[in-house]
Amino acid sequence: xxxxxxxxxxxxxxxxxxxxxxLRYAREGAKVVIADVQKDAAQQVVDEITRGxxxxxxxxxxxxxxxxxxxxxxxxxAAYGGLDILVNNAGVGKIIPFLEITEADWDWMFDxxxxxxxxxxxxxARQMIQxxxxxxxxxxxxxxxxxxxxxxxxxCASKAAVISMTQSMALAxxxxxxxxxxxxxxIVDTPFWDKVDEQFAQLLGMERGEPKRKFSASIPLGRIxxxxxxxxxxxxxxxxxxxxxxxxxxxxxxxxxPS
Ligand SMILES: NC(=O)c1ccc[n+]([C@@H]2O[C@H](COP(=O)([O-])OP(=O)(O)OC[C@H]3O[C@@H](n4cnc5c(N)ncnc54)[C@H](O)[C@@H]3O)[C@@H](O)[C@H]2O)c1
Numbered sequence: 001x002x003x004x005x006x007x008x009x010x011x012x013x014x015x016x017x018x019x020x021x022x023l024r025y026a027r028e029g030a031k032v033v034i035a036d037v038q039k040d041a042a043q044q045v046v047d048e049i050t051r052g053x054x055x056x057x058x059x060x061x062x063x064x065x066x067x068x069x070x071x072x073x074x075x076x077x078a079a080y081g082g083l084d085i086l087v088n089n090a091g092v093g094k095i096i097p098f099l100e101i102t103e104a105d106w107d108w109m110f111d112x113x114x115x116x117x118x119x120x121x122x123x124x125a126r127q128m129i130q131x132x133x134x135x136x137x138x139x140x141x142x143x144x145x146x147x148x149x150x151x152x153x154x155x156c157a158s159k160a161a162v163i164s165m166t167q168s169m170a171l172a173x174x175x176x177x178x179x180x181x182x183x184x185x186x187i188v189d190t191p192f193w194d195k196v197d198e199q200f201a202q203l204l205g206m207e208r209g210e211p212k213r214k215f216s217a218s219i220p221l222g223r224i225x226x227x228x229x230x231x232x233x234x235x236x237x238x239x240x241x242x243x244x245x246x247x248x249x250x251x252x253x254x255x256x257x258p259s
Contacts, residue, residue: 001029002239007080009033009072011063011120012090014041016190017140020227021087021234026054028235031080035061035072036090055080063090063116066123073123082131085238086124088117088139093155093192095199106154113158117165121180125173134177136238139166141184141249143257151203159184163249170247179246181237186253187216188225220255229254 008025012018014036022032026049034056036042042058049056057079061072076083091113096105121137128135144152145159163182170180187193193212200211216224233252236242251257 001027002235002241003085004029006030006084006238007033007076007082008085008087008238009035009076009083009120009124010087010089011035011061011116013045013087014038016192017185017188017227017230018087018089019045020231021089022056023049023052024228024231024235025085025238026052026056028239030085030238031055032057033072033076033079034058035063037062063088063120064111066119069116069119069123072120073127077127082133083124083127083135084133085136086120086138087234087238088120088137090116091140091192093144093152093158093196095151095196095203096154097151097203098153101154109154109158110161113155114161114165117162121165121169125169125176125178128178129176134179136242137169137173137178137180138234138237139169139180139182139249141166141182143184143186143251143253145184145249146251146257151200166249167247174246179237179242181242181245181247182249183230183233183237184249184251184253184257185230186219186225186251186256187212188227188229190227218256219253223254225252225254 008030010022013022013034034042034045046056046058059072061068141162142159144156166182197212
């Protein structure tokens with residue numbers, strides 16, 4: 001087990017990739033905090049981990065709210081005695097034509113994808129610095145952060161910001177032996193992409209499911225990814241195997257970028 005005796009917070013762990021990472025971390029021996037705005041779904045992940053013999057706790061937390069974020073870290077420390085790993089996975093996106101982007105759309109995506117990531121990282125880093133034993137922070141970027149897309153401006157910009165924030169945070173936290181890295185997934189079959197599919201289909205005059213099939217057809221490894229595809233990278237970046245790696249954002253996209 002590669003994360004034995006480690007304590008991890010995974011934000012957005014009630015669904016999709018966050019859920020898959022939480023389940024895998026628990027199997028690797030970590031005690032896992034499932035932080036999400038979806039209370040019942042978060043508890044279901046905890047129950048699944050507990051049934052498998054692991055240790056987990058659900059914490060209701062909107063990453064946009066600094067008070068809730070600090071409470072999430074405090075509850076983690078109270079339950080498990082410290083914090084070693086933060087996965088900033090919570091994120092949202094919407095497909096919108098450039099001329100139709102509203103202030104509300106922009107704020108929603110940047111507040112969750114960037115501001116929330118900052119609050120969580122600050123609160124976790126303060127705890128890790130106080131502990132004095134280093135730590136790992138893993139940020140969820142996207143292939144969308146590597147380039148612009150006509151219908152995806154705000155989401156692409158928010159994920160490009162995540163790549164940049166990963167670099168700055170890594171430099172700020174290097175003196176404390178806290179590694180900060182990112183993961184940039186490609187097209188992952190989650191509830192997130194179901195919504196994206198619906199929005200693309202409406203805008204492009206396609207049937208539901210067609211955008212997912214069309215965009216997936218060009219992935220060099222020949223298939224859309226499933227949430228479990230990112231868990232290997234998430235374990236590596238959380239384990240001591242990556243102690244000399246920081247500032248990096250790793251593409252886990254079946255070779256889709258550059259394309
Ligand atoms: N699915 C993809 O194709 C894809 C590709 C690249 C990157 N990503 C990124 O990966 C991450 C996970 O995506 P997913 O596809 O698993 O999504 P998902 O929609 O399945 O899960 C996201 C989770 O985040 C939670 N969440 C949303 N707002 C929150 C908030 N304010 N506070 C706390 N939790 C909140 C949701 O409740 C949900 O449980 C996101 O950051 C997403 O942008 C997704």
